[in-house]
Amino acid sequence: MSGNMNLTLKVWRQKNVKESGRFETYTAKNISPDMSFLEMLDEVNEDLIKGGKDPIAFDHDCREGICGMCSMYINGRAHGPVKGVTACQLHMRSFVDGDTITIEPWRAAAFPVLRDLVVDRTSFERIQQAGGYVSVNTGSAPDANAIPVPKDNADEAFNSAACIGCGACVAACVNSSAMLFLSAKVSQYALLPQGRVEAKRRVANMLKAHDDAGFGACTNTEACEAECPKGISVTNIGRLNREFAAASISGE
Amino acid sequence: MTKFFEFLNSSVGRKWLMALTGLFLSLFLIVHVSGNLQLFKNDGGMAFNQYSVFMTTFPPIKIVSYLLHATILLHALNGFYLVIRNQKARPVKYASKKDTRSTSWASRNMGILGTVLMIFIVTHMINFWYQYKFGAMNWKTYVVEATTGKVVKEDMIPAADAATQNLQPVTMDYMGNTIIICKDLYAVVAEAFKNPAVVAFYVISMLALSYHLLHGFQSAFQTMGIRRKKFEGVIKGIGTFIFAILIPALFAAMPIFFLFVHK
Numbered sequence: 001m002s003g004n005m006n007l008t009l010k011v012w013r014q015k016n017v018k019e020s021g022r023f024e025t026y027t028a029k030n031i032s033p034d035m036s037f038l039e040m041l042d043e044v045n046e047d048l049i050k051g052g053k054d055p056i057a058f059d060h061d062c063r064e065g066i067c068g069m070c071s072m073y074i075n076g077r078a079h080g081p082v083k084g085v086t087a088c089q090l091h092m093r094s095f096v097d098g099d100t101i102t103i104e105p106w107r108a109a110a111f112p113v114l115r116d117l118v119v120d121r122t123s124f125e126r127i128q129q130a131g132g133y134v135s136v137n138t139g140s141a142p143d144a145n146a147i148p149v150p151k152d153n154a155d156e157a158f159n160s161a162a163c164i165g166c167g168a169c170v171a172a173c174v175n176s177s178a179m180l181f182l183s184a185k186v187s188q189y190a191l192l193p194q195g196r197v198e199a200k201r202r203v204a205n206m207l208k209a210h211d212d213a214g215f216g217a218c219t220n221t222e223a224c225e226a227e228c229p230k231g232i233s234v235t236n237i238g239r240l241n242r243e244f245a246a247a248s249i250s251g252e
Numbered sequence: 253m254t255k256f257f258e259f260l261n262s263s264v265g266r267k268w269l270m271a272l273t274g275l276f277l278s279l280f281l282i283v284h285v286s287g288n289l290q291l292f293k294n295d296g297g298m299a300f301n302q303y304s305v306f307m308t309t310f311p312p313i314k315i316v317s318y319l320l321h322a323t324i325l326l327h328a329l330n331g332f333y334l335v336i337r338n339q340k341a342r343p344v345k346y347a348s349k350k351d352t353r354s355t356s357w358a359s360r361n362m363g364i365l366g367t368v369l370m371i372f373i374v375t376h377m378i379n380f381w382y383q384y385k386f387g388a389m390n391w392k393t394y395v396v397e398a399t400t401g402k403v404v405k406e407d408m409i410p411a412a413d414a415a416t417q418n419l420q421p422v423t424m425d426y427m428g429n430t431i432i433i434c435k436d437l438y439a440v441v442a443e444a445f446k447n448p449a450v451v452a453f454y455v456i457s458m459l460a461l462s463y464h465l466l467h468g469f470q471s472a473f474q475t476m477g478i479r480r481k482k483f484e485g486v487i488k489g490i491g492t493f494i495f496a497i498l499i500p501a502l503f504a505a506m507p508i509f510f511l512f513v514h515k
Contacts, residue, residue: 012347023347076351102348109341174360175338177263207262216341217263217334219362220471226354235480241264242477248259 005031005097009044011056012104017112017120023102033093037080038063038070040092057116065089065229068164071171072117073104078168078227086166086229106167108176109214123213124165124181130209131202132185134194147193157191160184162230169224169232175216180224182210183240184232190243200247207244263337266330271472273327278469278495280320285502292509296406297438298394304384304437305421328370335363358467365464372457379444384437388412391419392436395429404429408436445510458504466496 007028014021028044035043038060045055061069070087074080080090095101103117111119161184169180186203189195195202218237225234259265287307290300307313358365383389391409396402409419421434444450469491474480478487 010347073346073348076346076348081351104346104348107342107344107346109343174355176341177338179263207264211263214341215263216338217267218475219334219338219359220467220474221355221359223355234474238474238477238480240477241267241475244262244264245259245268245477248255248265 008100010102013116014113017114031092035092036088037090038088057118059118063088068166071106071167073171075102078171079229084229106171108170121167127206127209130205153191157188160187160236163232168227172223172227174221177216177218178210179218179237180232183236186240187236203243203247266334267475269330271475273323274468274472276323281499285499291506300438301434305434331366358463365460368460383440390436394432398428398430442510445507451507451511454507455504458500462496462500469495
């Protein structure tokens with residue numbers, strides 16, 4: 001087909017968490033510009049399997065940009081060159097014939113590489129488990145209008161809750177800090193009356209889980225906001241800083 | 253107390269410490285640059301030398317100066333710790349060149365800029381502060397006509413004579429004139445800035461200060477969680493025009509003035 005591309009891929013290959021990895025070069029032939037980035041890798045993997053070689057391992061699930069599983073550092077940017085999308089929503093039309101594409105896993109002490117492009121993001125889950133919830137008694141669903149919530153706060157909480165936990169903020173950050181993720185998770189509850197009950201404990205515990213996991217500290221470069229596929233704002237980080245200081249002064 | 257140390261040792265707490273100490277140092281810069289503007293006065297250094305006496309003898313200022321030295325150390329050591337901790341958070345670096353269009357150069361290089369400033373502060377203190385406190389310095393006598401405020405007579409007292417007489421700074425009225433005796437720091441400043449290498453070092457350091465404050469000032473407010481949307485314009489405006497441009501430019505103008513203009 002005309003318009004199809006041939007590309008050179010430099011892909012990080014690593015057997016497991018213990019062994020050190022290296023870059024391997026592959027050619028992706030006859031790639032349609034309408035393919036997604038992951039479909040392009042599927043094609044490359046088909047060829048590898050036919051040739052009796054190990055396919056490139058990468059994380060993926062929904063391929064609709066909402067699960068947050070795909071995690072690739074493409075040509076120096078988390079999720080590749082297009083703003084506001086995950087790697088699965090990146091299309092090959094963003095590249096031109098003959099391009100060399102370097103694909104690396106997220107790099108952070110808190111995200112060890114499990115294999116090739118797959119990283120272990122359970123550190124995010126530990127942060128969530130430390131306080132990313134509200135404790136409620138089970139029973140029948142409460143009346144939707146029983147607790148009044150200002151519309152602005154509801155909207156802002158919803159924006160924060162749009163975080164899919166993909167880890168692009170960590171990957172893009174010069175300090176491998178997870179402040180954008182952490183602050184979005186803290187904010188989505190801090191803004192709602194249901195979340196205020198445990199607010200002080202939540203922010204302290206979640207920040208401790210963040211620091212213990214080995215993420216860096218924020219220096220306000222704001223690379224995270226620029227690379228976030230869901231457009232999470234660094235305003236959340238300001239809110240986290242405020243919440244944490246207030247909790248440390250007045251918390252139990 | 254454990255709660256307080258937990259706060260201070262957390263990544264966010266350390267950022268608060270960075271922000272608060274940084275803003276205190278920024279406030280100091282306003283005082284420092286305003287006082288030093290007296291170097292531009294054409295009065296044989298009288299105003300500047302008197303100001304130096306005041307800054308080193310007035311008890312509240314002395315207390316603030318110790319606080320200032322402690323703050324500089326705290327800011328530098330905490331910054332150093334954060335740089336190390338942040339480096340450790342990414343043991344394996346990326347192979348591909350990072351796309352940096354979304355971030356400012358200053359924001360990514362605060363550690364390097366801070367190191368330049370630390371070297372500058374040490375040099376600057378050896379040049380003038382140490383010299384003033386412990387060095388052998390010439391003294392100066394000014395006779396000012398009380399009615400007109402004009403300097404009618406100035407005399408230099410050599411360092412050796414001042415030492416043997418155990419001279420103390422004084423301001424006294426004598427027959428309708430005011431007599432001022434003080435260390436001549438102005439002459440030390442003028443002498444130091446006749447050296448082009450010293451001037452170049454000071455100007456380059458002020459460039460580092462400019463970039464450090466361009467990111468640092470507005471970053472401090474983000475760290476403190478001051479709502480961005482409401483105040484972002486004002487904070488970035490003050491940070492850019494006053495702290496990153498005006499203050500470093502005024503400081504840099506001082507060595508340049510002594511090298512090229514002052515006779």
